[in-house]
Amino acid sequence: MNDTCFHCNDPIPENLNLTVEYQGDRKPVCCVGCQSVAQLILNGGLSAYYAHRDAPAERPDRVADDSAVFDDAAFQAAFCQPCQGSLVEAALLVDGINCAACAWLIERHLGAIDGVDQVRVNVARKRLVLRFNVNSVKLSRIVSSLSDIGYQVSPWSENSLEALSAEQGKRLLFKLGLAGIAFLQVMMFAVALYAGDYSGIDESHQSLMRWFSLAISVPVVLYSASPFFIGALSAFKARSLTMDVPIAVAIALAWSASIWATVTRSGEVYYDSVVMFTFFLLAGRYLEHLALHKEHGERGRLSSWLPDRAYHQARGWVPALSIVVGDVVRVSAGDPFPADGMIISGQTHADESLLTGEHKPIAKSLHDEVLAGTVNVDSVVEVRVTATGEQCGAGRIHQLLVDAMDAKPPITQLVDRISGWFVGSILLIASVTYWVWYQTEPNHALWVALSVLVVTCPCALSLATPVALTSSVHGYRDRNILVSNTSAIPELGGIQTVIFDKTGTLTLGRPSVVRVNNLSAFDSDYLFRVAAGLEAFSNHPIAKAFNAASPIPFASAEVVVGKGVEGRLEDDHWQIGRPLWLDSSSNSTADVALARNGVILIEYFLEDEIRQGGRDAIEQLKSLGVEVKLASGDKLDSVTTTATYLGIEDFKSECTPEEKYQWLLSLQKMGRRVMMVGDGLNDVPVIGAANVSVAMASGAGLARCHADVIVMDERLDAFPEMIRFARRTQQKIIQNLAWALGYNALALPLAVMGFVPPWAAAIGMSASSLVVVLNALRLSR
Numbered sequence: 001m002n003d004t005c006f007h008c009n010d011p012i013p014e015n016l017n018l019t020v021e022y023q024g025d026r027k028p029v030c031c032v033g034c035q036s037v038a039q040l041i042l043n044g045g046l047s048a049y050y051a052h053r054d055a056p057a058e059r060p061d062r063v064a065d066d067s068a069v070f071d072d073a074a075f076q077a078a079f080c081q082p083c084q085g086s087l088v089e090a091a092l093l094v095d096g097i098n099c100a101a102c103a104w105l106i107e108r109h110l111g112a113i114d115g116v117d118q119v120r121v122n123v124a125r126k127r128l129v130l131r132f133n134v135n136s137v138k139l140s141r142i143v144s145s146l147s148d149i150g151y152q153v154s155p156w157s158e159n160s161l162e163a164l165s166a167e168q169g170k171r172l173l174f175k176l177g178l179a180g181i182a183f184l185q186v187m188m189f190a191v192a193l194y195a196g197d198y199s200g201i202d203e204s205h206q207s208l209m210r211w212f213s214l215a216i217s218v219p220v221v222l223y224s225a226s227p228f229f230i231g232a233l234s235a236f237k238a239r240s241l242t243m244d245v246p247i248a249v250a251i252a253l254a255w256s257a258s259i260w261a262t263v264t265r266s267g268e269v270y271y272d273s274v275v276m277f278t279f280f281l282l283a284g285r286y287l288e289h290l291a292l293h294k295e296h297g298e299r300g301r302l303s304s305w306l307p308d309r310a311y312h313q314a315r316g317w318v319p320a321l322s323i324v325v326g327d328v329v330r331v332s333a334g335d336p337f338p339a340d341g342m343i344i345s346g347q348t349h350a351d352e353s354l355l356t357g358e359h360k361p362i363a364k365s366l367h368d369e370v371l372a373g374t375v376n377v378d379s380v381v382e383v384r385v386t387a388t389g390e391q392c393g394a395g396r397i398h399q400l401l402v403d404a405m406d407a408k409p410p411i412t413q414l415v416d417r418i419s420g421w422f423v424g425s426i427l428l429i430a431s432v433t434y435w436v437w438y439q440t441e442p443n444h445a446l447w448v449a450l451s452v453l454v455v456t457c458p459c460a461l462s463l464a465t466p467v468a469l470t471s472s473v474h475g476y477r478d479r480n481i482l483v484s485n486t487s488a489i490p491e492l493g494g495i496q497t498v499i500f501d502k503t504g505t506l507t508l509g510r511p512s513v514v515r516v517n518n519l520s521a522f523d524s525d526y527l528f529r530v531a532a533g534l535e536a537f538s539n540h541p542i543a544k545a546f547n548a549a550s551p552i553p554f555a556s557a558e559v560v561v562g563k564g565v566e567g568r569l570e571d572d573h574w575q576i577g578r579p580l581w582l583d584s585s586s587n588s589t590a591d592v593a594l595a596r597n598g599v600i601l602i603e604y605f606l607e608d609e610i611r612q613g614g615r616d617a618i619e620q621l622k623s624l625g626v627e628v629k630l631a632s633g634d635k636l637d638s639v640t641t642t643a644t645y646l647g648i649e650d651f652k653s654e655c656t657p658e659e660k661y662q663w664l665l666s667l668q669k670m671g672r673r674v675m676m677v678g679d680g681l682n683d684v685p686v687i688g689a690a691n692v693s694v695a696m697a698s699g700a701g702l703a704r705c706h707a708d709v710i711v712m713d714e715r716l717d718a719f720p721e722m723i724r725f726a727r728r729t730q731q732k733i734i735q736n737l738a739w740a741l742g743y744n745a746l747a748l749p750l751a752v753m754g755f756v757p758p759w760a761a762a763i764g765m766s767a768s769s770l771v772v773v774l775n776a777l778r779l780s781r
Helices: 032-043 048-052 066-071 100-111 139-148 158-199 203-224 226-237 244-264 271-293 393-406 410-440 442-456 459-478 488-493 502-506 524-535 541-546 614-623 636-646 657-669 681-689 701-706 718-752 758-780
Strands: 018-022 025-029 080-082 087-095 116-122 127-133 152-155 309-312 316-319 328-331 340-345 348-351 362-364 381-387 481-483 497-500 507-518 557-560 564-569 572-577 592-596 599-610 627-631 650-652 674-678 692-696 709-711
Touching (some): 066 139, 087 158, 139 152, 158 203, 158 226, 158 271, 203 226, 203 271, 244 271, 244 442, 410 442, 410 718, 459 481, 459 758, 481 718, 488 692, 488 718, 497 502, 497 657, 502 507, 502 599, 524 592, 524 599, 599 636, 614 636, 614 718, 636 650, 657 674, 709 718, 718 758
Parallel strands (some): 497 674
Antiparallel strands (some): 087 127, 116 127, 309 316, 328 381, 340 381, 481 709, 592 599
C-alpha cells in the first residue's frame, strides 16, 4: 500500500487504516477529512479529477472547511463553464430541496451575496445553476453559505441525482411507514379518551392512556416529523419563512402542550392530531417525490443511446468516451456512429430518425458528414472524428434541453413570491390571538392559539392538489396514458396550442407504399412479390415497405450500396432501387422503382402511414378551442400531404431543433400555453421548454424520458381525451381548494373567538382533509 495520502499526498500516520475506493482499488488517505472530501468527489461521478489534476489537493484541516475543494480548478472543470468575462456558471446538486419555497429561499439567500450574478433552482432535478464572478467571490464561500442554512451540495450529475433520489425515497418511505403505524395505535387511545370526556373516565385510566399516547408519539415527532423541523430551522437561519414553519410550530406546540397536560394531569392532549398531521403531510411529500423522480435512472441521460465502445483504426476497440477529434473509427452496418465525423472510406446510408425525425435513410458517401447517435445502415465505413461530447450535434441539442428545463415559468415565480406572505399571515394571526387572550384569560391563551394554528394548518390545502393529481394519474393510466410529471396535469387543462411532430407521432414512423405507377402489362401484385423477393436481401428500412405474404424467391441477390438490390430470376435481370440508378435519364419523382432487363416496369411512391383516427382527433382538439400546428424535419411535400389530410392549416417543414424551439418560444411570448407532441431526439429541447410535453410509447428514448405524458397505445384520440380529463381534474382541484379555504374561513374566526376547542379543530381539520381526499378519489373511478 502507498505511504502517502491519495487525496493530499501527505504521509500516512502509523497504524491508520482509512481508504477510499478508486477504479476498483482501495486508496489510503491520511485523515477523515481527506476521506470525506475524496468520497464526495468520487460519488459525484468526478473521478477524472484525480487523473487530470496538476497537484495534490489541499488537506481539509488546513483550510476553513471541506468546501475548499470547490475552489480547485481541476475539480471545477467537471461542473463549471466559463461565461462572459470573469463570470463562471456552476451546476450543483442540492440535498434537502423539498418544495418551491426551498427554491425561493436558496435563490434569495445566495442572491444577496456580493459577486453572485444569477441563481436558478430546479426543484424536480434538485439542480442549482449558479453564475458568479470569480474575482469577487469564491465558490467555496457560496457552498459554505448554503451549508449554514442546512443544504448540502455536491457537483451535479445524473448519477449523483439518481443516487440522492433513491436515498431520499427510502428515508421518506420509512418515516411515512412509522407515522402510519403510530397513527393506527394512537387512535385507539384517542377514541377512548374522547369517549371518556363525554361518558366519564377514571382519572388514573385517563392518565395511563395519555402516557401511552405520548410514548407512541415520541418517534413520530423526533424522527418522522424531522424534515419539517429541519426545513423550519433552515428558514429561520436564513431569516425567511417557508411552509415548513407553521407545520413545525403546530406540531411542536401541540406536542409540548400535550406533554404539559399529561404531566400536570390538566387540559387536553392532542397526540392523535400530531401523529395524524405528520402522517398526512409525509404522504403528500412522498407522493410528490415519486412523481418528480420516477425513472430518474434514465431521465436526462444523453449517453443512453450512444455506443459504449468504438473501433479505433489504430488501437482497436476502445471506450467511446476516449475518442478525440482527429481519430479515425470504423463503423459496421447496424451500429450507431460514436461521434460526429466525416466519411473518409466507403459509402452507406445513415438512419437519422433519432435526430431529425426523418424516417428515410440518408445516402452518405466520401467526405459526407455523419452525426453521433445516428445508425449506419448498409456497410462498413471509416470516419474521421470532427466533434465529440457537448460539441457534437447531439451535445448541442442536450444543452438546449438543459436550458429549457432550468427555465422557470411565470406561475412558479409568482408562487415563490407570495409563499412567505402566506406563512407569515398564519403565524401573525396565531400570535395576535395568543396576546389578546393572554390579556383577559391567560389560562386559555395557549389553547386558543393552538386551535388557531390547528385550524390554519395547511393539511387540507396541501392535500387538495397532490391527492387530486395522484388520483388523476390513476385515471390516466386506465386510459393507457402514462403521466410522468403530475405538475403537467393542471397545465393540460389550460392548453391553447398543440404542436405535433409528424414522423412517429401523427404517422406510424415506418414507410409504406401509398401509390404505384404501373408502366407495364405485368400484374401489380406479381411485381410487388418480385420486389419483396429482392428486398428480402436488404436490411434497409425501406425494404420493410415491401413485406409480402409470398415473395418471389431469388436464389441470390446483391445489395448495391446507396442504390438498391439486383438479382437474377430465371433468364431475367431484376433491379429495385432509385429510378436514376435504373435509368440515368429518368426524371421520375418516385421513391423506388422496379426494373427488368434495364426497363422500369413499375414505380412506387412511399409515405409514412398516418395513424388511424387522426382527422377526427384534430377536429376534437379544435372543438375544444385548441389550435393545432405541425412542425417537422421532413420535406415540404411530405409535410404538406399529411397536414392537408388531417386538416392542419399551420405547418412548418424541414425544421431544425433550434427552429422548432424558437417557434414554441414565440408562441409562449404571445401568451399561448403550448403542448408539444414529439418523437425524435430533435424534439427533446422543445419538449423540455413546452408547457406540457407528450411522446408516443414507441418514440425515441430521450423523447419519452423528458416527456410529461406518454401515450402507451399511441392513439391520436388520446390527445383530446387527456385535455378533457385534465379539465375535469382542474374542477376537482378547484372544489378541493374551495372547500379547504371555505372551511378555514369559517372555522378561523370561531377559533379566534374561543368557540372551537383544539380537539374540535383537530376533528374539523381531519374531516376537511377526508373530504378533500374522497372528492379527489372520484377521478380514479
